[in-house]
Amino acid sequence: MTDTTAHAAGKAPAVAHVRHGEHVDTIESVDAVFREQRKLSFTYGAIFFAVTLAIPAASVWWEDWYAKPIWGGFTANYLFVSLFYYVFLWVMAWTYSKQADKLDEKLARMAEEIAARSLGEKEA
Amino acid sequence: MNTLAIVLVVVLILFTIALSIFSRRFTRTTADFYLAGRKVGSFSNASAISGDYLSAASFLGVAGAVYASGLDGVWYAAGFAGGFMVVVLFIASALRRFGEYTVADFAYGRFGSDRIRLITVLAVLLTSLFYMAPQMFGAGTTWQVLVGKGILGMDPYTSGVVVVAAIMALYVGLGGMKGTTLNQIFQFWWLFFAMFMVVAFAFGHGFSYPKALADASKEPIVDTKALTVAELTTPNPATGKTPLEAAKTVMTPEEYAKVEEFVASKKEGKIPVALPSKNKLHELRAMLFREPGHRYNAFDQFSMVLALVLGTAGLPHILNRYYTNPSGSAARRSTFWVLVFIGLFYIMAPIAGLAGLGYIKEHLANGGTIAAANVHGHLVKPDQVMPTLANLLGGQALLGVVSAGAFAAMFSTIGGLLIASASAVGHDVYEKYINPNASEAKRVLVGRIAVLVFSGLALTIGLAIPKFGLDQAYPALIAMMVTWAFSVGASAFVPMLLTGIWWKGTTERGATAGIFVGLGSSIAFIFLNILQTLGKIPKEGAIGFLGSLTFPVLFTFPLALLTIIVVSKLDGQLPKNVDEIWMRIHGTAHERHERDLGLDKVGGLLGTKSH
Numbered sequence: 013m014t015d016t017t018a019h020a021a022g023k024a025p026a027v028a029h030v031r032h033g034e035h036v037d038t039i040e041s042v043d044a045v046f047r048e049q050r051k052l053s054f055t056y057g058a059i060f061f062a063v064t065l066a067i068p069a070a071s072v073w074w075e076d077w078y079a080k081p082i083w084g085g086f087t088a089n090y091l092f093v094s095l096f097y098y099v100f101l102w103v104m105a106w107t108y109s110k111q112a113d114k115l116d117e118k119l120a121r122m123a124e125e126i127a128a129r130s131l132g133e134k135e136a
Numbered sequence: 137m138n139t140l141a142i143v144l145v146v147v148l149i150l151f152t153i154a155l156s157i158f159s160r161r162f163t164r165t166t167a168d169f170y171l172a173g174r175k176v177g178s179f180s181n182a183s184a185i186s187g188d189y190l191s192a193a194s195f196l197g198v199a200g201a202v203y204a205s206g207l208d209g210v211w212y213a214a215g216f217a218g219g220f221m222v223v224v225l226f227i228a229s230a231l232r233r234f235g236e237y238t239v240a241d242f243a244y245g246r247f248g249s250d251r252i253r254l255i256t257v258l259a260v261l262l263t264s265l266f267y268m269a270p271q272m273f274g275a276g277t278t279w280q281v282l283v284g285k286g287i288l289g290m291d292p293y294t295s296g297v298v299v300v301a302a303i304m305a306l307y308v309g310l311g312g313m314k315g316t317t318l319n320q321i322f323q324f325w326w327l328f329f330a331m332f333m334v335v336a337f338a339f340g341h342g343f344s345y346p347k348a349l350a351d352a353s354k355e356p357i358v359d360t361k362a363l364t365v366a367e368l369t370t371p372n373p374a375t376g377k378t379p380l381e382a383a384k385t386v387m388t389p390e391e392y393a394k395v396e397e398f399v400a401s402k403k404e405g406k407i408p409v410a411l412p413s414k415n416k417l418h419e420l421r422a423m424l425f426r427e428p429g430h431r432y433n434a435f436d437q438f439s440m441v442l443a444l445v446l447g448t449a450g451l452p453h454i455l456n457r458y459y460t461n462p463s464g465s466a467a468r469r470s471t472f473w474v475l476v477f478i479g480l481f482y483i484m485a486p487i488a489g490l491a492g493l494g495y496i497k498e499h500l501a502n503g504g505t506i507a508a509a510n511v512h513g514h515l516v517k518p519d520q521v522m523p524t525l526a527n528l529l530g531g532q533a534l535l536g537v538v539s540a541g542a543f544a545a546m547f548s549t550i551g552g553l554l555i556a557s558a559s560a561v562g563h564d565v566y567e568k569y570i571n572p573n574a575s576e577a578k579r580v581l582v583g584r585i586a587v588l589v590f591s592g593l594a595l596t597i598g599l600a601i602p603k604f605g606l607d608q609a610y611p612a613l614i615a616m617m618v619t620w621a622f623s624v625g626a627s628a629f630v631p632m633l634l635t636g637i638w639w640k641g642t643t644e645r646g647a648t649a650g651i652f653v654g655l656g657s658s659i660a661f662i663f664l665n666i667l668q669t670l671g672k673i674p675k676e677g678a679i680g681f682l683g684s685l686t687f688p689v690l691f692t693f694p695l696a697l698l699t700i701i702v703v704s705k706l707d708g709q710l711p712k713n714v715d716e717i718w719m720r721i722h723g724t725a726h727e728r729h730e731r732d733l734g735l736d737k738v739g740g741l742l743g744t745k746s747h
Contacts, residue, residue: 028719030719033729034732046718053225060221064445068437078427078428081353084344085346090210098475101475102479105220105471109471112229119724
């Protein structure tokens, strides 16, 4: 059964934590990983939006991009939007997911270390 | 429509209902009914999300948009896919970790007030209804195109709307999320197979993508329309030219003679004509297939991209599916697979649209005929390109596969919308406010009744659309209505979700104000646009400018986001347990515990009975 203890509700304790069975998240560990997670997500997000909005921008202002055929009837614009944009999305989603998984593992290790330290202090 | 196509559609419908009846034995609790027991694996969930997402507008409409608009149509496909990057980067895992049932649950859990839950429910219902409208209109028009005949004394359009609404009520009401998930998985792979077969047949007939694109871009794109005598002879106020005069510049003398004869006879009804198109992006250039500008000017190019990309993250029936994953990382993996599946699908759709352009012209030039109305070697209704191409390339068998695919696309999306609407009423309102002590059986029953009610609403909307003349006012109505739904969802939910997940300082008042402003402003812009298109408000002045905005997201999304930030800063009243909430959104103790207990295992979709 899940044993959940939230020490933060309604108060401002020195160490807020949430326990599920043997596993604990503290506000310090979650905050630390959150900052890295936010950096990761917003960096990827900035690249995603920059590339995505660069396509209509190039369509408006760069004639070689939208009007010059580079292979058969393909312009760079058509080729990118109809094919390479998806490859770009796949690579981004895959690498992001792998890095986010690593951050999850980091959070787990950090939380376990904190829980072990807390247990050690109690025994002492 | 041929016998084989009818048989395949009927088999699809019967299989869909059988799957729902089968899954009924596994649907006893609300978690089963709304979330398929939170046991859906990444691959299955990705298939189901893709089925949920790819509607008839994607299956028939994207190929049709490419066929009619070239590169601007291709952008539609890319924008639809790109939206899932916003989901995977900012929303998927956090939403799943929070571990509730619906988006309204998230709002309530994050900000802790009944007020925000209820306004979120309202936003979910309105967004779902906005998205339901094009699906139901698609149901009627698809029936018109593919079946062509009415049943039980109804006209073909009404028959399509009634049949689809009735089947959806039956299968979603019976199977709940488990049945719907199973159906969506099957339906996605069917429509993927149908699209793949059309493209494979095209390449099998010697289709060359680069050569076809070069051929299609040799002459400027023309617009095809069916017009009455009055419409043909009324001068355009801007140019002073009548459509009849404009048609003369692009139609062959033989084609034009028929139009002139029609005008002279003053017959009732409409005649298909080809008209020169204008490059809206680069006014001095001819409008070529491989270049952008057929449908959107510079402003709308940016607005459309943002509407499609942000709108995906604001569709409640898609967001709800993330709760069915067993963990946050599984939600991320699901989204990656969604991008792969729908990416492959959207790579194929423009190929089908371009292939249709070449093969249909070639067929007509060689003396062939096509039942669907056509002019100047083009179909008047671009949405017909998939079935027409299938018929040309693979005969009745391939037409059957495509027809069943079109209905599968409608069923899967409408099913997801019904579940989202039922969750909003059954779970968020009934279980939380009306009868919190209701038994599981009663809760599921209310969910089923909600499905029936929303099926009735969907039916009403589907029947009402032609009565308001919207189908006449907007040439590509399905695509237009889809972007409206995207605009409402993007403006109402996405700012709240982004700030709720990523900014601890967001307050309940800020989030509520943001939802209210995003929802209200996007709907107001849409109705102004409708009123202007129907000629009810002028095109000049401030109102005229606001009414001319095709995609309001460019204004309404930042407006909602800014509202949340400003009101939260002024308010400053954070929930007392904000740290606990934060740990719930971004912590993983719960998932690690579930992993210890083996609760993160997937695959229970078919194998475990609910007790």
